[in-house]
Amino acid sequence: MNALPFFVNIKNVFTAGGTGGLAWHLHAAMSRERWLWTRTQIETHLFKGLELYCAQSAAQRDESKGKGKGKGERELVLIGASAGWMMSTRWLEEFTSIDAYDIDPLSPLLFKLNHAKALAKKGIEIRFHLLDAIDQLSRVLSKHPNALIWFDNVLGQHHIRLKDSALASTQLKILQRRLKGRFWGSVHDLYSGPVQRANDSKSGENVRGKLPMTLKVIRLDNSDQNSARVKVNGVETSLGQARQQFLQTLGATPAGQAWLDHETSKVFPTGTPLTWAGWDFKPNYCHCLEMGWTLD
Ligand SMILES: C[S@@+](CC[C@H](N)C(=O)[O-])C[C@H]1O[C@@H](n2cnc3c(N)ncnc32)[C@H](O)[C@@H]1O
Numbered sequence: 001m002n003a004l005p006f007f008v009n010i011k012n013v014f015t016a017g018g019t020g021g022l023a024w025h026l027h028a029a030m031s032r033e034r035w036l037w038t039r040t041q042i043e044t045h046l047f048k049g050l051e052l053y054c055a056q057s058a059a060q061r062d063e064s065k066g067k068g069k070g071k072g073e074r075e076l077v078l079i080g081a082s083a084g085w086m087m088s089t090r091w092l093e094e095f096t097s098i099d100a101y102d103i104d105p106l107s108p109l110l111f112k113l114n115h116a117k118a119l120a121k122k123g124i125e126i127r128f129h130l131l132d133a134i135d136q137l138s139r140v141l142s143k144h145p146n147a148l149i150w151f152d153n154v155l156g157q158h159h160i161r162l163k164d165s166a167l168a169s170t171q172l173k174i175l176q177r178r179l180k181g182r183f184w185g186s187v188h189d190l191y192s193g194p195v196q197r198a199n200d201s202k203s204g205e206n207v208r209g210k211l212p213m214t215l216k217v218i219r220l221d222n223s224d225q226n227s228a229r230v231k232v233n234g235v236e237t238s239l240g241q242a243r244q245q246f247l248q249t250l251g252a253t254p255a256g257q258a259w260l261d262h263e264t265s266k267v268f269p270t271g272t273p274l275t276w277a278g279w280d281f282k283p284n285y286c287h288c289l290e291m292g293w294t295l296d
Contacts, residue, residue, distance in 0.1 A: 080154025
């Protein structure tokens with residue numbers, strides 16, 4: 001399925017509206033080692049989601065007296081798949097078919113280089129679709145009514161592509177309504193900005209192991225950015241406070257004022273268990289990723 005006009009495809013090869021393309025592929029290919037810690041966090045989270053999904057499917061099977069979908073028919077929809085630089089091949093191998101959506105024409109070729117050999121060995125079918133899957137989400141959902149949906153580090157770039165933070169924030173807030181009744185998850189940028197770490201070597205390797213680079217977060221209400229109440233590792237505080245403390249832990253100076261807000265703090269319904277994780281995107285530039293799963 002290629003639903004994008006020719007000239008848009010050409011532009012997307014280079015930057016995908018500032019969200020991917022050649023620049024992303026080159027940076028990702030050269031950053032594999034620095035990103036390893038974060039990739040492992042994402043993999044852990046992906047397997048946790050699969051466990052929840054299987055438990056839910058088993059419960060549905062019981063309800064419909066064994067007529068539900070068996071393990072033999074596990075479908076995945078991957079939105080913003082790119083070349084799967086941050087994706088776990090082991091996790092992909094848990095599915096019987098994969099539908100990968102991206103606006104970047106380079107995505108199919110490079111994704112295959114990274115994952116196809118292992119998937120082919122297991123006979124897993126992967127289909128690529130060149131489509132704006134956020135704009136066309138309803139169409140994607142109805143095409144794959146039984147699939148698990150994973151937004152693969154794409155929602156945090158939506159405001160960059162739209163070049164309109166307010167519009168992106170509104171569209172992302174209503175995404176959860178369009179996904180109602182589906183089992184879905186996402187990893188996305190929450191904040192990003194410059195870091196300076198004491199005792200830091202060039203890569204940040206020395207301090208990474210010692211810092212609590214992940215947090216368990218649950219948003220308790222939908223009030224605005226700073227005043228919203230959240231539980232962080234079981235303790236109630238404000239989102240503003242949690243954000244400031246976590247960014248300082250990552251090495252933001254002095255309190256993360258220069259950091260970019262990716263307009264994603266309301267992507268998940270309130271009450272969704274979330275994980276925040278640091279991502280050393282470049283030597284002195286870090287992202288705070290948010291990951292979650294929901295069946296709401
Ligand atoms: C940061 S990259 C994703 C990285 C990817 N998950 C990986 O591990 O390599 C964001 C990707 O989302 C794609 N993208 C951006 N907006 C999109 C949309 N509306 N629909 C589908 N793909 C989109 C970009 O082309 C880019 O490949």
